[in-house]
Amino acid sequence: MTYEQIVEIIGGEGDILSESGNEGDQFHTVNYMYNGEGDLGANANFTFQGGKLQNKTQMGFK
Numbered sequence: 303m304t305y306e307q308i309v310e311i312i313g314g315e316g317d318i319l320s321e322s323g324n325e326g327d328q329f330h331t332v333n334y335m336y337n338g339e340g341d342l343g344a345n346a347n348f349t350f351q352g353g354k355l356q357n358k359t360q361m362g363f364k
Contacts, residue, residue: 303354303355304350304353304354304355305332305334305348305350305353305355308334308348308355312336314336315334316334316335316336316348317334317335317336317337318332318333318334319333319334319335319347320332320333321333327352328351328352329351329352330351330352330353331349331350331351331356332349332350333347333348333349333350334347334348334349334350335347336348338360338362338363339363339364340362340363340364341361341362341363341364342362343361343362344361344362344363344364345360345361345362346358346359346360346363347359347360
């Protein structure tokens with residue numbers, strides 16, 4: 303998946319937590335966080351490398 307697909311599904315843009323490399327490069331890596339509703343601290347993190355989703359974590363959602 304791409305970041306644009308995630309934005310479409312979730313309905314908004316995430317906050318950038320970290321970024322390394324240059325945009326357009328194969329190893330350009332960006333980590334986004336979305337705050338959620340549910341338990342205190344509910345959130346989801348998405349890591350993209352080269353424009354493709356590499357990892358997703360979530361916690362605290364109901």
